[in-house]
Amino acid sequence: MRKRTLPVRPLRIAAATAAALSLTAVAACGGTGGGSSSADSVTVYSADGLGDWFTTQFKAFEDETGISVDYVEGGSGEVVSRADKEKSNPQMDVLVTLPPFIQQADEKGLIGDTRPAGIDALPAEAKADDGHYVTLADNYFTMIRGTRVSPEPTSWDDLLAPRFAQRIQYSTPGQAGDGTALMLLVQHLYGEQGGLDYLTRLQANNVGPSASTGKLGPKVGTGELSVANSDVQMALAAIKNDKAAYETFIPTGPHGERVTLSLPYAMAEAADAPHGANAQKLIDFLMSVDVQKTLADDAFGVSARTDVHATGSNADAITAAVDGAQIWQPDWNDVNERFDALVEAYGKATGQ
Structure with missing residues (x-):
């Protein structure tokens, strides 16, 4: 399997070695090429978050099919932007990203018909109306706080306290899926203008922009x-x-309410996939019952398939993480239509 992070540089790793390496730790070699020209390969562009699970599953896929996976990882918006820039010379076969960036990719004509085997096991909300993407794994927005932080912040208003000056950072709305989700959720809670006012006040404590949520946890x-x-x-x-x-x-x-929002990893076949047949095989593999059953145990993901029901300690941890919270389902198509205006208003309000 080959792994890349943006900016992309070619890298080939022996399958036996790849499974032991984290994506963020892989060093790149020279060159700036895009996807593989090999007939026995498939190129995946993905938002960060599922890297370790992908490493295991891509190795299993290669062992089963002989098809190697060329993996490109970046922020939710970054991977779509890269695919759009390559539109005249497509490199991407499969896209995995968060909303509203999957809707953006669809609007830009970057993705096409995506019908995995067993698609009838997916509920309507896990399939695009136009058939261009499906939910690979369900997920939810959250905040994280250091275990040594005392007293623990528990509310959005707590994060405005002076003790958090230059101690808070969130991924940038418009570039990262989780950061866009934060902006939308705050506006959902405080009202559209009230949310912008809140984020303006939060700037006193915010370290600054980050295109990737995955860089913040460490x-x-x-x-x-x-x-x-x-x-x-x-x-x-x-x-x-x-x-x-x-x-x-x-x-x-x-008003004392705890609200999160659904933030699924969506998967689609590229509209002009250079390795379309291989892309279909990989999508079928990742959406199969056996592989979807590994989501909770191996990645803390939630399968959207109605015939997969996770149990065990990881499934319990997912439930506990959202216990007692309302799960808001944004209208992602509406968000996508208003995306530029929302991001522009955010930028003007925060100067970021």
């Missing part, structure tokens, strides 16, 4: 930051696998 774990945004899947996986010294929390809103 900073909270080491104590460089006190609080950051994340998502349940990414955070719980890091807490268990990396012994990250932080915990998840869903802050209470202005």
